[in-house]
Amino acid sequence: MDYKIEPFTKPACAAIQAPGSKSITNRALLLAAMAGQKIKIFNPLVSRDSQIMAQCLKNLGFEIEEGENFISVSGSPKKSAKLFVGNAGTAARFLTAFVCAIKDGEFEFDSDEEMYKRPMRGLIEALEHLGAEFTFKKESFSFPFSVKTKGFSGGEISLDATQSSQILSAILMSQTLASSETSITLKGGTVSKPFVEMTVKMMRQFGFEVECPSNGKYIVKNSKTCKISSYTVETDATAASYPIALAAATSGAVLVKNFPREGLQGDVGFAQVMQKAGLVKCRRVGNDLLALKSEPSAEACEFDFNDISDTFLTFAAIAPLFGRTTKITGIAHTRKQESDRVEAMAREISKFAKKVEFDEDSITIFPYEKSELAQKISSPVKIETYKDHRIAMSHGVAGCADIFGGGKAWIEIRDPQCSSKTWPDFFKILEQSRKDSMKFKTVAIDGGAAVGKSSVSKECAKTLNYMHVDTGSHYRTIAYILLDKGIAPSLGEDAVSQALKGVEISTLIFGNSARMSVGGKEIEDSLIRTDKVNQNVSLFAAMPQVREFLKGYQRSMEGVAKEKNFAGLVMEGRDIGSVIFPNAEIKIFLDADEETRRKRRANEGISDSISKRDALDKNRKTAPLVRPEGSVLIDTSNMSKEEVIAKTLALIAEA
Numbered sequence: 001m002d003y004k005i006e007p008f009t010k011p012a013c014a015a016i017q018a019p020g021s022k023s024i025t026n027r028a029l030l031l032a033a034m035a036g037q038k039i040k041i042f043n044p045l046v047s048r049d050s051q052i053m054a055q056c057l058k059n060l061g062f063e064i065e066e067g068e069n070f071i072s073v074s075g076s077p078k079k080s081a082k083l084f085v086g087n088a089g090t091a092a093r094f095l096t097a098f099v100c101a102i103k104d105g106e107f108e109f110d111s112d113e114e115m116y117k118r119p120m121r122g123l124i125e126a127l128e129h130l131g132a133e134f135t136f137k138k139e140s141f142s143f144p145f146s147v148k149t150k151g152f153s154g155g156e157i158s159l160d161a162t163q164s165s166q167i168l169s170a171i172l173m174s175q176t177l178a179s180s181e182t183s184i185t186l187k188g189g190t191v192s193k194p195f196v197e198m199t200v201k202m203m204r205q206f207g208f209e210v211e212c213p214s215n216g217k218y219i220v221k222n223s224k225t226c227k228i229s230s231y232t233v234e235t236d237a238t239a240a241s242y243p244i245a246l247a248a249a250t251s252g253a254v255l256v257k258n259f260p261r262e263g264l265q266g267d268v269g270f271a272q273v274m275q276k277a278g279l280v281k282c283r284r285v286g287n288d289l290l291a292l293k294s295e296p297s298a299e300a301c302e303f304d305f306n307d308i309s310d311t312f313l314t315f316a317a318i319a320p321l322f323g324r325t326t327k328i329t330g331i332a333h334t335r336k337q338e339s340d341r342v343e344a345m346a347r348e349i350s351k352f353a354k355k356v357e358f359d360e361d362s363i364t365i366f367p368y369e370k371s372e373l374a375q376k377i378s379s380p381v382k383i384e385t386y387k388d389h390r391i392a393m394s395h396g397v398a399g400c401a402d403i404f405g406g407g408k409a410w411i412e413i414r415d416p417q418c419s420s421k422t423w424p425d426f427f428k429i430l431e432q433s434r435k436d437s438m439k440f441k442t443v444a445i446d447g448g449a450a451v452g453k454s455s456v457s458k459e460c461a462k463t464l465n466y467m468h469v470d471t472g473s474h475y476r477t478i479a480y481i482l483l484d485k486g487i488a489p490s491l492g493e494d495a496v497s498q499a500l501k502g503v504e505i506s507t508l509i510f511g512n513s514a515r516m517s518v519g520g521k522e523i524e525d526s527l528i529r530t531d532k533v534n535q536n537v538s539l540f541a542a543m544p545q546v547r548e549f550l551k552g553y554q555r556s557m558e559g560v561a562k563e564k565n566f567a568g569l570v571m572e573g574r575d576i577g578s579v580i581f582p583n584a585e586i587k588i589f590l591d592a593d594e595e596t597r598r599k600r601r602a603n604e605g606i607s608d609s610i611s612k613r614d615a616l617d618k619n620r621k622t623a624p625l626v627r628p629e630g631s632v633l634i635d636t637s638n639m640s641k642e643e644v645i646a647k648t649l650a651l652i653a654e655a
């Protein structure tokens with residue numbers, strides 16, 4: 001089946017939860033099988049690769065219980081079983097080594113055909129050295145095979161893990177079951193090193209002893225006791241690369257839910273590479289990561305992806321969108337993964353790039369000029385996926401860019417179901433994010449003077465292409481007009497009412513901001529921010545006639561924003577969430593302590609009394625400044641502007 005990707009016609013504005021980590025889930029399942037006690041694993045990945053691992057453990061005689069967001073493992077292994085490892089590199093390597101720890105066993109292994117070609121030799125040679133006897137049914141050192149096992153008694157191994165780090169990870173974990181210490185020396189280093197660190201860290205989390213005295217040498221003790229009874233799997237950092245790239249491809253904001261902290265997964269480093277490349281800005285918001293559009297420079301960029309090679313496909317697939325040359329190195333080993341990823345990506349990307357060059361270890365993408373991309377490619381571009389989940393998902397993200405304008409689909413993914421290896425509902429989630437991003441949202445931002453409303457509102461509107469309305473400026477404009485007509489607040493409400501009758505207001509749009517104009521004329525900012533206006537604006541704003549006069553106008557701004565094709569509306573003021581838009585999708589109340597606000601005001605060269613304005617704003621009878629019901633309070637006293645903006649954008653993305 002082919003699947004057409006619908007481009008995002010508005011900047012992405014969505015929250016995405018990637019599934020649990022494949023690498024952590026499959027390690028946790030194996031380590032749990034080695035634990036000798038029941039282990040409950042929370043937030044496991046549920047996908048083809050993890051199901052293959054769980055099924056193999058079942059076939060080996062373990063009891064597997066699957067429930068709402070957990071899977072548990074208990075029991076001990078049988079001496080014979082038939083195991084099918086699909087194309088799951090982790091299951092293939094980890095289980096081959098694991099069964100060899102079983103005394104007097106005999107096991108039969110088969111896999112997807114694609115796995116027949118993936119590197120196993122280094123691992124099998126080491127296991128043979130430790131006493132296992134393999135019989136190959138097709139090619140030597142490859143699936144399918146059967147193996148007679150004798151258990152491990154420790155000793156010295158020299159290991160070739162140059163083609164896959166999983167070979168080293170498999171040996172490390174399995175040697176926990178040896179009857180005495182095993183010392184492992186690597187011949188010629190390895191690739192994807194952070195995955196080895198993950199193995200070492202997870203073994204220790206489970207209570208198994210492993211030492212790494214020097215680079216390339218490891219010692220595994222035969223630890224028999226497991227320290228834990230439950231384990232929680234982090235969000236998959238490799239999968240999180242797709243939502244991060246989506247923010248870049250659609251020039252929007254994506255909140256990546258529960259983005260892992262640095263520690264276990266090297267692929268969290270993808271966010272830094274994207275940031276260095278100028279493709280996104282990343283901001284931590286609590287447990288989440290907010291990826292925001294950025295303006296990449298036109299200069300060519302080059303990055304070594306050896307440590308984070310599963311994410312090179314994400315980076316490569318979106319590269320043609322940015323009009324500058326991208327070179328990716330350190331990826332020779334990915335030629336022996338789910339597909340020959342270097343060649344396959346070069347072939348597919350060349351369908352929408354000017355030229356793609358590759359050699360053994362690198363790929364260089366020469367894109368079309370940004371302005372000519374749409375004319376140069378034939379639509380639709382059909383992407384072959386070679387049964388490789390990452391080719392499908394990475395091109396899925398690229399296809400979200402609205403290169404033709406108007407949402408014309410230009411990328412078709414062949415066999416999108418292959419994403420089920422690690423993220424079965426990826427394309428559903430991508431489509432849901434598009435729909436979420438299309439939703440027109442009204443954001444009400446309230447707060448007293450100098451809490452940071454304006455800078456936050458403007459920046460959020462700019463990032464998301466929302467229309468920004470500063471209602472404070474409406475009251476200032478009215479104050480200015482009335483004062484100009486010689487109407488002081490002391491003349492009373494009737495005089496003000498009378499004077500308002502002759503005031504005609506309309507709207508002018510400047511970039512993302514809608515400004516109220518009077519008599520069709522723009523009233524300059526300098527005129528409405530004088531000391532005289534400062535002293536009188538709250539007095540006018542307290543009058544019900546003035547508020548009523550502006551209420552209808554302010555409410556009409558939703559219609560203006562839609563008519564002008566903005567993706568949403570950000571309106572700041574003092575009664576937006578309580579009176580103007582009580583049903584706004586997002587209501588935020590900004591606050592800060594008085595000292596911080598006084599300083600901010602002074603920095604802007606304004607010396608009005610914060611406490612006096614607060615008293616007037618809060619105590620007026622009509623539409624007083626209150627924290628609106630259902631609003632989120634953000635105390636900005638100890639936050640930087642960037643932090644407040646990120647928090648606000650995160651709330652919008654999630655609403």
Ligand SMILES: O=C(O)C1=C[C@@H](OP(=O)(O)O)[C@@H](O)[C@H](O)C1
Pocket residue numbers: 022023024089090163164165166169191192195196309310333
């Ligand atoms: O140990 C692991 O969980 C993995 C190691 C890496 O494999 P290689 O070392 O074969 O590159 C990575 O590509 C794979 O997706 C997961």
Ligand SMILES: C=C(OP(=O)(O)O)C(=O)O
Pocket residue numbers: 087088089090310337338390422
């Ligand atoms: C290389 C990958 O998988 P495997 O675990 O099968 O090696 C991958 O997920 O990109």
